[in-house]
Amino acid sequence: MRRNLSALFNQSLHHQSTPRGCGLNSALKMDSRKKRKLAARIVRKLRKKGFQAYFVGGCVRDIVMRKVPKDIDIATDAGLTRIEKIFPRKTYPVGARFGTLLVVEDKMPFQVSTFRGRRGRRSLSLSEDVGMRDFTINGLAYEPLKKRIIDLVGAKSDIRKKKIRAIGDASCRFAQDPLRLIRAVRFAVTLGFSIDDKTFQAVKKMAGCIKRVSAERIRDELILIFTSPNPSLGLNLLDETGLIRHILPQIDSLKGVEQPRAFHPEGDVFIHTLLMLKQLKSPSLLLVFACLFHDIGKPATRQVAERIRFSGHDKLGARMTDRILKRLRFSNKDRENIVACVENHMRMMEAPKMREATLKRLLTRPTFDVELALHRIDCIASHKDLTIWRFLRKKCREFKKRPVIPKPLLNGYELIKIGFTPGPIFGKIHRQMVDMQLEGKLTGKSQARSWVKQYFRHCEEPKATKQSQKKIASLRSQ
Template identity: 35%
Template sequence: MRIPVEKVWAEHPTAKEIVERLSAAGHLAVLVGGVVRDAILAELAGREFHPQDVDIATSAPPEEIHRLFSHRKVLTVGEAFGVVVVVDALGRQYEVATFRAEEGYSDGRRPDQVRWASLTEDLRRRDFTVNGLAATSTGEVLDLVGGLADLQAGLIRTIGDPDRRFSEDFLRMLRAVRFACQLGFRIEEETAEAIRRHAEKIRRISFERIRDELLKILATPRSAQGLRLLLELDLLPHILPEIYALKGVPQPEEYHPEGDVLTHTILALSVADGLWDDPILKLAILFHDVGKPQALWRSGGENMAGHCQIGAEIAEKALFRLRFSRKEIERVKFLVAEHMRVARLPEMGLGKQVRLLCHEESEGEEDFSRRFPAFAQLLRLVICDAEASSHRSSAWLPVLSQTVRLLVHLRRVQGLKRARELLSGDDLLAMGEPPGPRLGQVLAEIHERILAGDITTREEALKEAAKLLGRMPNEFFS
């Protein structure tokens, strides 16, 4: 079998140059990994092949690669492992790795010893058969690990003994789940059993690496399958104990005939999988009901009131542990905290509606999702949440309808920026009001009325502020 290597060279001429220059110098050089796998999958499915990242393996040692490509920018990202990155004129990076064998994994993360080796040894040290394929410069596929058969069968299988492969790097257990979701494959049973045997050892892996794999799983169109696999393979309690705690938590059958909170969460992710590939949105869906167990306990088993705020706090701690950025944590917190409130958007006062809509607004953007990114994600979360329950469109359609009306209203009142222009904290200070709770309360009240359209001029704003200051004694705020 051969892959259409001409397409690879056409879109990545620098990759062609790398292979040809290495070959001309007397070294063996082949394409490896994802580019070979994806080309074969495209052929099997009868669809167009678009090569993305192109990786190359070679018999040339790192110093020889440096010498041969001294005319180009070369990054030494992992030279101890024989990995050199050649950068083309467009900034695209091509990983060029020396054939190697690895020995001893005392920490379950990285090899104790690396030596240069043959192509056969290099391919057989890799994680899964579908990633252990190579292709020559003419496109001929080299299969020394049974990868072709597993691609045809739709299986994720380790190369060789699964216990040994996972012991070399326990992150590979999560990678198995990710590739199953990415490719729509099943995990071969011996491989799955080995993951169950080693599941608790995922704790040895850094939170940063776990976070990255989790995001890659969520970015696939099968993140719901990913969550099921994490549960079935006993990985979930070790990486996301907060989500595992949702298992068996009951919900009112009238609203949630689908079952417990974890089942609902999986269904909500499944809805998102069919509509969006945004991993941060899916992260918020994953955590949107995480506060329900604690809320149920607090109420003595009577209800789940307050679960949104509880959930936001739990999500913050979990994402901090997983080393998410502060920006990502704040966005997920907002989505979890507000996902029930936005469902009541038509019942809220206009001022409050505008404030919610304009959270993290990017003024000047025309596209709705770009101008109101947080609110757009909030709407998507509500749709997924409702479609995974008995509410369905009766819960989200009124919210979308009100959002359309709200956008028309926003054009008239010109949003939060206009409210701040009509009245600011400096104006109240100039009236003689000292800094303190009363100043903030009056300012919020006037802004609310501006956003609702009740106050339209600066004169009206100043007049109403003076009235409020006269009616609200300081003692009330002390």
Template identity: 45%
Template sequence: MPTARQTATDFARRLKKAGHVAYFAGGCVRDGLRGKEPKDYDIATSATPAQVTKLFPGSNEVGAHFGVVIAKQHGTTVEIATFRTDGSYKDGRRPDTVTFSTPEEDAQRRDFTINGLFEDPDSGEVIDFVGGQADLAAGVLRAIGNPADRFAEDSLRLLRAVRFATTLGFEIEPGTWQAMKDHAAGLLRISPERIRDEFSRIIMLPARRRGLELLVDSGLIEHFMPEVLPLIGCDQPPQWHPEGDVYIHTRIMLEMIGDDAPLELCLAVLLHDIAKPPTRTYDVADDRIRFNGHDSLGATMAEEILRRLKYPNHVIEDVAFMVSRHMQFMNVQQMKISKLKRFMAAPTFPQELELHRVDCASSNGFTDNLEYLIAKGEEFAAQPLIPKPLVTGHDLIQMGLRPSPRFSEILEAVQTEQLEGRLTERESALEWVKGLAS
């Protein structure tokens, strides 16, 4: 099976054989120069969409109006785009018109210099009209041409700048950075779905802490998740949070979770204390800052934020659930075994355990509840946390009971006895229920 590069090279050669110019373009060139294997390959060519589709029967003209054709072979998909210049961008997303042009002009319409590079697939020669190689070597993210124009054309580039700087560890060139700050409100023209997708990619990066800092310092976050800003300067009880305010605490936690943390965990960490600012009070008697109910209100706020950004329901539900329960970890050693097993049986529990770990490690450093839960997890590992029920609703009907809300109360009571280890056999459980129902 050919590699993605071999397939893309074969496509480029077919274009060249037909008399067209064909280069690898954009991210695949950038990644290759960094010694990274590109995930996919894009080709920029002098061939028009009609000429491309003639050379590649069965290709998909998904963006033929913009000069883009998708070709596929051996399971590898390659985007083939005609060299072009773009007209005005009235919607801040895509050009109203395009004009097919030259490689030099095509490079000038792209977003950042490190993404404006071309490569000859056969010789490996890099064609650089925008100074991208120098910026790549220097670790600098720079908009091509006038940064204000690039961000006005497509305001999603504001978030892409943060993502590239975070992913690559690059510094954003001062003029580009200033333009990002000046045009941050351009995000208001972008759909929540597009913002969501870029933000998700940023918050899932290993360097997600820096990603958040760039979003805050540039002013971008104000236009899609302003609830984060009150975390800055929201002071906490020093005996529990010697690290500082809620924003500092949250940033440290984001840095501490694993590089491959799932989206739901990343969002739960970001939002777990989102309600501390509105719930902050000062207890004069105890001389202490308190945030009573911030877990409950935080779950509501998290749901509102994620729903506004059009996250899928299952993501919203999991994140809100984790936020709602993050304060319950302080009570796990006092829980009855039945309650503890139910607590640990939640599908999100492994992620919640990691949230608790970094919550403590980033603040007071307490590990007793974490160690207790790990030990209990090992102790309970031999059997399912929630075993097969000894008694069912059908059994209750057989006993002559009519279906009612009382059913669930009885079944939950039986399960509690079972989880506590006081009922282990079906026969004894049925007798216990008869006594309870009589």
């Protein structure tokens, strides 16, 4: 029987749901304890068959740091075939090419990997496996049956010192997998650690190698960096290591692009973007990437006449953002929403002068909440004038008391009865009718019928087919 991996994960998520009456923290701890027991059961089965088996990687680091581990990974000297025999009908080959299987215990999935040696070959030694890992903080192993932590690389010392240090020769570690270059930044940002000097210099030296990494893997690291509690540190480190030039050259190009002092006393566009990120603590993906990209159109649109201007930078920036997010394989939904925020970030400035109908349409945009937050952060990181933000907040409160966008007073059938033939004209009539309703100029059906007859009587109607002509005639006679 073919096993469904996605169904397994759905079961796992359902299995891990928060019990009724339980706080989130206590539920996470309960879930973690259960995971550790189940993972220990896997280790015990492997040990009974004569194999070594340990918890490894980030979960052991989290245990040492007294954090709740999200996942528990297991490493063993057993080969994949032996693992499959020890856990019949419980394994999934999610990374068999790299020596990794998913083993399911009581509906919970665990990654079980064979010890890795040089050039990806299988090893029989824990010390060799640890020596192939990226950073010392991820080089710990834990023996759950004896409740003993094994530290072969000085990991506990580096955790105490809050240091990110490559295991062995940093250049060799990064050459094995260049994704580790950006992972060094990610761990520094998410854990609040600093990068060891030798490791930092190796990242700078090999920054260009990041181009060899798939877009999806880079995207995932960027998301973790920029949705962390300290996204501005992430941008700083990406800049200082030189990674930003190879991953997001459009952000690097913001340096030295001066802005008018009256509106941007803080400095160039890069500094402005950095100051915006400093306002954010664990932001949503949409907000932080909208902040990051909102002004990337400025270098190409900068003009100096009586003062510095960036006419059209919002539209150009939206097109540039779209290309970047496509390259990084962001989901269509996230890409479209981030692009919309970039494209519309200047519209907030026009809000006090908008017709009421236009303003209401602005406030009902799917991304308006993110756009409003973006506008506030944009102001705080520059001139600090929040007048428009307060105006929009006030309007939001006012409009919440009644439906913002009403239904058109006349529907399609009523327009047919008046004498119109279905077509693009219906959309035009409905849009203008809703605008008139929003402004209080149309309040009833009779008034709406008179308005439609007066303003749309000269509109040409498309020719209908014989079948649709009969249907329209029938509707008009009703």
